[in-house]
Amino acid sequence: MEKHIVVVGLGLIGGSIARALRGFEEYRVIGVDVSQPTLRYAVENGIVDGVEEDPVRALALGDVVFLCLHPRGIVEFMALHRDHFKAGAMVTDVCGIKGAILEGAKVLPDTVSFVGGHPMAGTEFSGIQHSLPHMFRGAHYILTPNSQSRPEHVALMERVARHMGCADVVKTTPERHDAIIAYTSQMMHIIAVSVCDDENLFQYQGFEGDSFRSCTRVAALDVPLWTQLFTMNAPALCAALEHLEDHLRQYRQVILAGEPQALADKLAFSAARKRKMNQLELDSGAVGRGD
Amino acid sequence: MEKHIVVVGLGLIGGSIARALRGFEEYRVIGVDVSQPTLRYAVENGIVDGVEEDPVRALALGDVVFLCLHPRGIVEFMALHRDHFKAGAMVTDVCGIKGAILEGAKVLPDTVSFVGGHPMAGTEFSGIQHSLPHMFRGAHYILTPNSQSRPEHVALMERVARHMGCADVVKTTPERHDAIIAYTSQMMHIIAVSVCDDENLFQYQGFEGDSFRSCTRVAALDVPLWTQLFTMNAPALCAALEHLEDHLRQYRQVILAGEPQALADKLAFSAARKRKMNQLELDSGAVGRGD
Numbered sequence: 001m002e003k004h005i006v007v008v009g010l011g012l013i014g015g016s017i018a019r020a021l022r023g024f025e026e027y028r029v030i031g032v033d034v035s036q037p038t039l040r041y042a043v044e045n046g047i048v049d050g051v052e053e054d055p056v057r058a059l060a061l062g063d064v065v066f067l068c069l070h071p072r073g074i075v076e077f078m079a080l081h082r083d084h085f086k087a088g089a090m091v092t093d094v095c096g097i098k099g100a101i102l103e104g105a106k107v108l109p110d111t112v113s114f115v116g117g118h119p120m121a122g123t124e125f126s127g128i129q130h131s132l133p134h135m136f137r138g139a140h141y142i143l144t145p146n147s148q149s150r151p152e153h154v155a156l157m158e159r160v161a162r163h164m165g166c167a168d169v170v171k172t173t174p175e176r177h178d179a180i181i182a183y184t185s186q187m188m189h190i191i192a193v194s195v196c197d198d199e200n201l202f203q204y205q206g207f208e209g210d211s212f213r214s215c216t217r218v219a220a221l222d223v224p225l226w227t228q229l230f231t232m233n234a235p236a237l238c239a240a241l242e243h244l245e246d247h248l249r250q251y252r253q254v255i256l257a258g259e260p261q262a263l264a265d266k267l268a269f270s271a272a273r274k275r276k277m278n279q280l281e282l283d284s285g286a287v288g289r290g291d
Numbered sequence: 292m293e294k295h296i297v298v299v300g301l302g303l304i305g306g307s308i309a310r311a312l313r314g315f316e317e318y319r320v321i322g323v324d325v326s327q328p329t330l331r332y333a334v335e336n337g338i339v340d341g342v343e344e345d346p347v348r349a350l351a352l353g354d355v356v357f358l359c360l361h362p363r364g365i366v367e368f369m370a371l372h373r374d375h376f377k378a379g380a381m382v383t384d385v386c387g388i389k390g391a392i393l394e395g396a397k398v399l400p401d402t403v404s405f406v407g408g409h410p411m412a413g414t415e416f417s418g419i420q421h422s423l424p425h426m427f428r429g430a431h432y433i434l435t436p437n438s439q440s441r442p443e444h445v446a447l448m449e450r451v452a453r454h455m456g457c458a459d460v461v462k463t464t465p466e467r468h469d470a471i472i473a474y475t476s477q478m479m480h481i482i483a484v485s486v487c488d489d490e491n492l493f494q495y496q497g498f499e500g501d502s503f504r505s506c507t508r509v510a511a512l513d514v515p516l517w518t519q520l521f522t523m524n525a526p527a528l529c530a531a532l533e534h535l536e537d538h539l540r541q542y543r544q545v546i547l548a549g550e551p552q553a554l555a556d557k558l559a560f561s562a563a564r565k566r567k568m569n570q571l572e573l574d575s576g577a578v579g580r581g582d
Contacts, residue, residue, distance in 0.1 A: 121500065184499050185500050185502055187486075190543075191539070193561035194539045194561070196561045198531075205575065206433075207475045208411070209476050211476055212475045212479055216565055220565045223558045231546070244489075248485045248536055250488075251484065255532075256525065267512065269488075270488050271487075274483070274510035277493065277496065
């Protein structure tokens with residue numbers, strides 16, 4: 001019998017998930033969205049096998065359900081539709097924080113299995129029109145399986161990640177995920193917006209190189225999404241920012257002190273760490289293109 | 292009569308300059324370097340039309356001289372060879388700071404014209420084997436012409452920038468260049484190394500997305516080069532870093548305060564600035580690939 005993957009929320013990530021899942025095993029991909037133009041776009045561009053306006057009707061079909069809404073939207077959707085999921089279904093999400101999502105997933109009945117997920121890819125754009133079939137190629141797919149996750153569904157997610165072209169599947173706890181993501185993703189976004197807050201920014205046009213472009217690319221962010229992500233992970237993010245402020249201050253003090261050898265030693269230390277990190281990443285096979 | 296461009300120092304930038312200058316008007320490109328293997332590599336890979344070990348013999352030929360050494364190396368080269376430049380020659384450099392270079396150029400005799408330059412391109416690698424013919428495509432080429440620069444040589448540099456595929460030529464004073472570059476380039480490098488200083492960095496492997504990769508890419512930097520650049524521009528760089536620390540702290544405080552609307556407003560403000568900056572850059576035609 002035909003099986004169905006239901007993708008709830010056809011934005012940048014949901015659209016990319018749907019595209020990346022086309023042809024996965026024997027599944028048909030059904031897209032759900034509140035926006036008629038989005039559903040039309042998904043059909044006209046062959047992003048899904050079918051669409052369904054009514055989430056209740058879609059969930060009745062869904063053997064696998066991908067929740068691709070904003071964080072609070074995911075939590076609310078699970079509470080609202082707790083009784084509409086098909087018995088035996090696997091539910092997963094793609095959210096950049098996991099603690100609050102796993103907490104929200106507790107409303108789901110025993111008949112449903114939940115596997116928290118975070119494919120580490122994205123761009124600074126929003127909307128299905130920016131979705132990409134190869135968004136997740138080379139990216140890490142993080143899973144936070146727990147007692148709500150059936151082993152066969154964790155195995156299914158591993159096949160999904162492979163089909164999507166991910167570099168690897170990294171399993172961890174929601175707490176560890178949120179603490180690390182505060183540093184490797186959320187803080188990068190705070191750096192980018194902070195750099196753009198300089199009062200003379202626009203006078204710098206004509207003097208940008210790729211280091212500026214790379215560092216600030218993600219500053220053009222989806223404000224409601226990132227407001228939720230930052231707010232829901234505030235303690236870990238603030239701790240990460242404090243560490244960064246310390247490390248920046250240490251560099252500033254060595255530069256101010258005017259001792260080139262001390263500065264060279266400090267730079268050599270940091271540059272060696274970056275080269276080691278590059279090597280670790282190379283060994284893992286990750287070459288992702290977003291988060 | 293045949294004219295000659297002499298490129299002194301065939302590293303990442305010198306090698307890329309030589310490659311980008313091949314076929315420029317009626318000039319032959321002559322490479323100068325202290326390293327025999329580098330000269331051999333340049334010849335074997337067709338990076339130059341010819342090489343010359345002895346800078347004095349090369350300078351006797353040079354109608355145009357590109358100084359592509361590290362900052363102090365450029366200053367020392369000009370002092371050592373002040374009397375070896377051909378009468379009527381134009382001398383330029385590619386250094387990421389301009390105040391100290393323009394100061395050093397004062398040793399040059401009246402028979403020579405100097406046009407300070409900074410093509411805003413580069414990568415985190417070093418050496419001629421990483422040089423690229425299209426390194427400067429879409430990049431800003433900054434010039435700091437002064438009383439030592441003959442108008443016909445400024446015009447020549449504009450033709451050079453066009454031949455290299457640069458987006459535009461931006462003329463400014465060395466003081467303004469150094470103040471802005473402290474922010475748009477040097478600070479991006481300090482951010483990258485500071486991010487890599489986190490004591491738990493290697494435990495984050497598996498959780499990197501593109502925002503992390505983009506922000507930290509330049510951390511694997513050329514330590515002697517950047518030690519000089521940071522040291523020779525310390526006051527401007529430290530001022531830029533203090534501003535950044537302030538902006539980071541402001542974000543941290545808003546996140547800590549737990550008021551999502553205040554955070555959303557702040558993010559909307561910064562994101563709009565980034566979008567405006569992107570538009571300004573788009574309007575200028577710049578799409579550079581390094582600094």
